[in-house]
Amino acid sequence: MGAELQKDNGCLKIILEQDEPIASFNNLVKTIAGEQGLNRVILDLKNCFYLQSKALASILAMKKEAQKKKSEFILVNVSEEVFQLLEMTNLLPLFTISDDYSSYEIDELIEKFLDAEEADKASDFLAENYNDEIRKRLFEVLDMDDALLEEYAVLTIGKAHDFDAVDKIAACLESDAGVVVRAAILVLGWMGETEYKQRIYDFLKSDIVDVAEAAAGSIALLADDSDAEIIGSLLSNDSKRLRKVAAQALSLINDEKSFEILVNHLEKEQDEDVRAQVVKSVASFNRQNVADLLLKYFDDSSLKVREVAAGGLVRIKAKDRIGEIMARVNDNDSWVGYFAAKALGEICTADCVEPLKKVYPDVEDNVKLAIIEALGKIDFDTSDFLLSLIDDENEDIRKEVIGTLQRLNSSMAVEAAVKLIEKDDSWLVRFKCVEILDNSKPKSYMELLKKRLESEDNRYVREKIQSILEAI
Structure with missing residues (x-):
């Protein structure tokens, strides 16, 4: 079978077959040369899992003809094998490579749900071009026993905002596959289906982390004034995992009541992992006293909590607290200094350079490493200072x-x-x-x-x- 040609508004798409004869390639070169008003040539390689060297030479000839006409030449749907061939022959820089899912049939796109690298893109394309035929095929997939296909069928229906499919999506909450349940929970949240909110609450207790986190996100989307209190009550549960999920959900609801609940719970929480999650959640609120709380938890007994507190200061861009953060760089606890310096590297300007250089000789090696990293992120040339450290006895410092x-x-x-x-x-x-x-x-x-x-x-x-x- 010869190559398939499609012409539309100055664009010529050529869909090659796997074992395209060289004579066909020669004809394609002539076709491009003879086309008038051509502004783009698309060579679709979706059917080609490998190419011979003669084929590559012909493709280069096609590109040359396109360039003569000042036409853009694009390779689309390039397989990993062909991509590697182009890379090994040093031809990769010569081509523009893209995806073009319009070349595929619906079933071919659905098959891409099984490919981790292709699934999201295929799903997005189907959602953007959603019609009755796509809907019919996705519904058929939901009745199949393949969790990956079902997961992306649900997500695609959700992305297409097919509100008439709500009952079909809700039925997937009963699936034995966690990925399908997670997808259904997410889509019900996207669609604002409050009647399923209580059912979604049950999944906060799921042993599958992705399912529980999806439930937290969807409840936040569906929340009303009562939900902060309901979720806040879960912070007293014996389950460490559930307390972390509850803290995450409150940060997503992000109202005044949620903030109050999280701050109060910080004084009670004993587990460092949960405390770190609560500090991280607090940092997501736009409140005046958040920076004070984060600075306070620089002194927490847990290294993990200190790191999260430093990250929180970066997240809220606490430029008005640089002086206080700088004062912590030479703290008696070197890990406090370490995380303070790390934070300064993300939020500081050139004004921080001299104070960091000044404190450098007096701090522990881990803090020195953080200062060196910070100086590399500040928009100011400190090369001479860094070069003076090149003979330090610590190999990590020399490397940094x-x-x-x-x-x-x-x-x-x-x-x-x-x-x-x-x-x-x-x-x-x-x-x-x-x-x-x-x-x-x-x-x-x-x-x-x-x-x-x-x-x-x-x-x-x-x-x-x-x-x-x-x-x-």
Whole structure:
């Protein structure tokens, strides 16, 4: 069978078959050359799982003809095998590659629900082009015994806002497959079906985490003034998992009552995982005293809670509290200082540079690492200061320094890498130097790597150098 041609408004789509004869390719080149008013050529490879080298040469000829006409040339629906072939032959940069689901039949798109990388895109396309035939086929899928197909059938119906399908979706709450139940819960929430809210409440107690979290999200979408109190009562449940889900649900409802409940519960909660979730939930509220609460939990006994508190300060962009956060960098507890420095890296401006440099000599090594990372994120060149740390006795600090230098000053990073790759006694540092040289590709770096390979005794550094040399 020859290639299928479709023409529409200056666009020529060519759908190739797997074993397209070379004569057919030659004809396609002539077809492109003879077309008038052409502004786009789409070569659809959905039927091609591999290509021979002769075919690649013909495709290049087709692209050349399209370029002569100043027409865009696009490859669509490229299989992983063909993509790898283009990559291995160094042809990948020459082509624009995209997806075009309009080339597929409904059943072919539904089959893509089984492919983790394709499922969401196929579902989105079906939802955008939803019609009676798609609806009929998705309903048929719901009566099949395949959880993955059913899951995406439910999600697709929900994305298409097919409110007449509510009963069909609600029936999926009885499924034995967690992914199907989760999908049904999500869709009922999207559709605002409050009559199913009490049924969804039952799933907050599900042993399947994804199902419980979906229930929390949908209840938030369906919530009225009474739901914060109902969910808040679950914070006293013996189940740690349920308390975490309840905290998440309250953050999604995000009203004044939910905030009050979460803040009050923070004083009672003993489990560090739940406390961390509650702190994270509190950080999602736009309230004046949230920053005070997060700063308070920098002193929590749990490392996990401190990390979440620091992340919360970043999330709310607490630029008005930079002074207080800066004061915690040299806290007696080095982990408080560590997370304070990490937070500053995300929210600080150039004004923070000098205070961070000043406190650097007085803090523990873990805090020093966080300060180096923070300096790399602040829009200010601190290369000279970082270079002064390049001989630190701590290998982690040396490694962090050259990594940060690479972000701030590539030439200085290369200079440091050339120096350290020869003399540093840490393989971790030498490995990082190899990465920097490979990324920057300075003059004569290949000779430097070949020389290092001769004397390198660490397996991982040797393998990294060999992989670079073999790729050339």
